[in-house]
Amino acid sequence: MTLTNRQWLLAERPAGMFDESNFRLVETPVPEPGEGEFLVRNIWLSVDPYMRGRMNAGKSYAKPVEVGAVMEGGTVGEVIESNHPDFRVGNIVEERLGWQEYGVTGGRLTRRIDPALAPISTAVGVLGMPGMTAYFGAREVMGVKEGGTVVVSAASGAVGGPVGQIARIEGAARVVGIAGGDAKCRYCIGELGYDACLDYRAFGKDSAALGDALAEACPDGIDGYFDNVGGWISDAIYPLTNPFGRIAICGMISEYNLIEPERVPRYTRQILTNRLRVTGFIVTDFWSRWREGLEAMAGWIADGRIRYREDVEVGIENAPKALLKLFRSENFGKQLVRLHDDPTA
Amino acid sequence: MTLTNRQWLLAERPAGMFDESNFRLVETPVPEPGEGEFLVRNIWLSVDPYMRGRMNAGKSYAKPVEVGAVMEGGTVGEVIESNHPDFRVGNIVEERLGWQEYGVTGGRLTRRIDPALAPISTAVGVLGMPGMTAYFGAREVMGVKEGGTVVVSAASGAVGGPVGQIARIEGAARVVGIAGGDAKCRYCIGELGYDACLDYRAFGKDSAALGDALAEACPDGIDGYFDNVGGWISDAIYPLTNPFGRIAICGMISEYNLIEPERVPRYTRQILTNRLRVTGFIVTDFWSRWREGLEAMAGWIADGRIRYREDVEVGIENAPKALLKLFRSENFGKQLVRLHDDPTA
The missing domain is CATH 3.90.180.10 (Medium-chain alcohol dehydrogenases, catalytic domain)
Known part of the structure; x- marks a missing residue:
């Protein structure tokens, strides 16, 4: 052969x-x-x-x-x-x-x-690396506050899609997505069960304008943010966080092609004042618990609670x-x- | 009367x-x-x-x-x-x-x-708000890695002084201070037991130069940073962190008088790559555990393990x-x- x-x-x-x-x-x-x-x-x-x-x-x-x-x-x-x-x-x-x-x-x-x-x-x-990223990232790194509001960027993606659904399963009262384009936003709401989804393309990289829209979509503030994108989109999150809010930094696709990082106002004031916890993670840190994650996700897929x-x-x-x-x-x-x-x- | x-x-x-x-x-x-x-x-x-x-x-x-x-x-x-x-x-x-x-x-x-x-x-x-800030901040918010390296800014101060000593008590192998002036640095090493202390005034607000000196003072990287000052001093920390490093943001005295926050490169790449956990806190979040903190600190003062x-x-x-x-x-x-x-x- x-x-x-x-x-x-x-x-x-x-x-x-x-x-x-x-x-x-x-x-x-x-x-x-x-x-x-x-x-x-x-x-x-x-x-x-x-x-x-x-x-x-x-x-x-x-x-x-x-x-x-x-x-x-x-x-x-x-x-x-x-x-x-x-x-x-x-x-x-x-x-x-x-x-x-x-x-x-x-x-x-x-x-x-x-x-x-x-x-x-x-x-x-969904039963591999991206699914495990969503599972451990949402549950262990970000953590989902019972009755709280979770925002997910790249909300329809391989990681974001499961994250939004896991946040709901774990007791979030409101799950808001950020995605690129109207079709994805409709899918997030119609298929994945997000309460709202913002098309970031409508905001021309204006963090403040996105922030205004997010504030409207999250009337009770933001308790958890699952960050897949970084950059100007994530900048909009910090001012809207609630005390003890948690941010999981999973990815920053908007920054991977930058030669020099952009300069932005330091986030430290919001982190301090709102007692935020900002945690970066990589899914392989959870290797030893892979089986647990796969079994949970497989169960939710079988139940119809996780779609992809x-x-x-x-x-x-x-x-x-x-x-x-x-x-x-x-x-x-x-x-x-x-x-x-x-x-x- | x-x-x-x-x-x-x-x-x-x-x-x-x-x-x-x-x-x-x-x-x-x-x-x-x-x-x-x-x-x-x-x-x-x-x-x-x-x-x-x-x-x-x-x-x-x-x-x-x-x-x-x-x-x-x-x-x-x-x-x-x-x-x-x-x-x-x-x-x-x-x-x-x-x-x-x-x-x-x-x-x-x-x-x-x-x-x-x-x-x-x-x-x-030391038996009040600043001491409790040090106690809960070092132990609960930052966490001290056994055998690790801890850096403390405002290292001789009301909070920083106890933090450096608590880090040692909790098992840090190396404790490095940052303070303003030679007298404070000598005090940190001679009285408070820091292994090294850098006088930030020698670096003219040049984060990179401070970073070079910190890299030398922390040959095994930084596992924990207790931040009392924010600003250009804290900017020097992020590139030196070890995987799973933890940063407690307690204060940012260098930024309190700013009208607009300074713009700096986003920290998110280091947070993600090194899986950092960055947490802001306010000591009153630990009100319910005040007695525990006071008793521990009083014991260490009596032992001579905490000086102030x-x-x-x-x-x-x-x-x-x-x-x-x-x-x-x-x-x-x-x-x-x-x-x-x-x-x-």
């Missing part, structure tokens, strides 16, 4: 906003699994905002992708050749094999997926485009690329 | 930095206590940074002092006339009677002080000067004004 593997390499590090020229699509022979390894045909590639960070040099919470290396990413695929005792041909697995059609792994962090439980794509979505939506591009050649969609707020739900037909669908 | 009461009123609200002209010293007759009230001759007036906030109009966590009203402040004094069953002439009490020589109260929040236990001035110092220092101005006429000293970093330890001779000393 001599198959061709198409891979996207990081061609050069972007300065500021990236584009397709930062990547290079190459064809290589599909690798042979060595002793104790297995070969996976990737079916689904997860596309996530953190990938922009991996394109930069320098220390973050994770190592950058080297120039010339395959772009990093979570994948779901099928084992098609195995020299590993625990993984057999036909197994569906979640791995981090990156932006390529095939990959070999020793299986140390590979998770076997049961296609009978849910569509296998959810293993990188996927946005699928087809073909490895569209991976950069899919990532660009995130940064243009053009994705609608969890962004995926389907690399091969899904035999379980 | 017709005594004269000298009082400092708030004469006008300052715009930016205040000075003595914002206050007016008046003489009034000493009030008579009504039914269920008692009259206190104030001996000690506590002088604290929060007082600057009370001079502003507008909502903060506490109501502002009205223009024309007596300036607010914590006091320790002696009951000299009483129509209250629980407070007798000669009792020493802690109250909030403000910037005046005498005051009448109904006693609802009055705390009786035992002069045998400690100098009564400590009831507004007081800076005393004499005479009500010097109250504005004493407050100005805080904002010029000219106080050395807990700032007090002695209004009458201390009969217990």
Whole structure:
């Protein structure tokens, strides 16, 4: 079997906003699994905002992708050749094999997926990293105040969508989303159960104007803010917080392409006066509790209390485009690329 | 008995930095206590940074002092006339009677002080509001990581002094202070047991230069920062934090006189990447645990594990000067004004 593997390499590090020229699509022979390894045909590639960070040099919470290396990413695929005792041909697995059609792994962090439980794509979505980010971030990092008001940015996204619904399950009285465009806002209210949703595009990056609209949408103030976006949108939150408000900083997609951070008035006065707790987190800090999160989310999905939506591009050649969609707020739900037909669908 | 009461009123609200002209010293007759009230001759007036906030109009966590009203402040004094069953002439009490020589109260929040236990001035110092701020702020809000590095700003002050010592008691391996001037730094190291202390005056408001010196003083990074000052000094902390670092925002004396907040690069990237927890707090949030704090601090003082220092101005006429000293970093330890001779000393 001599198959061709198409891979996207990081061609050069972007300065500021990236584009397709930062990547290079190459064809290589599909690798042979060595002793104790297995070969996976990737079916689904997860596309996530953190990938922009991996394109930069320098220390973050994770190592950058080297120039010339395959772009990093979570994948779901099928084992098609195995020299590993625990993984057999036909197994569906979640791995981090990156932006390529095939990959070999020793299986140390590979998770076997049961296609009978849910569509296998959810293993990188609502039943994977973004879903766990929502679960632990909303419950443990932000915390949901019984009867309080929660605001979620990127409210219809892979993380924000579950967060809004979890906040409701956990007892928030009012859940308000911020999303890009009218269709997403209608979806947040109509499908995900948000009480209100503001289209940030209507405010021309004017934090104060967004703040006025938020104040109206949150008549009892803001007790919890789940921040996926950072930047001018999040600046609008601080003045509206209630005493003991909590802010979970999960992401800052609006800032990832900045060469220099923007300068803003210090938030410290609001943090002090309102006794806010502002906490940054990364979902892998909750690795040891993954099973708990998966079981809870699976239960809520089965109950119909958590709904989700996927946005699928087809073909490895569209991976950069899919990532660009995130940064243009053009994705609608969890962004995926389907690399091969899904035999379980 | 017709005594004269000298009082400092708030004469006008300052715009930016205040000075003595914002206050007016008046003489009034000493009030008579009504039914269920008692009259206190104030001996000690506590002088604290929060007082600057009370001079502003507008909502903060506490109501502002009205223009024309007596300036607010914590006091320790002696009951000299009483129509209250629980407070007798000669009792020493802690109250909030403000910037005046005498005051009448109904006693609802009055705390009786035992002069045998400690100098009564400590009831507004290390065994009062600032001491409780240090105790709950260091232990509960910041939290002290066993074996970690803690940095304290205003390190020799009424709050910072105890914080540095509590951090050590709670297991910090390294405690580093930031203070204004060489004498304070020597005191922090020599008397309070700090491992190192940086004189911020040597850095000309250059956060990066202070950061370089801090990096050297904290070779294992910063796990906890107890922030009393805000501004450019605190800006230097964020890049040096370790993963899961914790920042307690207790005060921001460097910012209280600003008309507009300074603009700085957003901290959110460090908060996210390093999973920081940044928490603002106000000591009165811990009212229900006051006794616990007092007992712990009293024990540590008795053990010699907590030392403190007081800076005393004499005479009500010097109250504005004493407050100005805080904002010029000219106080050395807990700032007090002695209004009458201390009969217990």
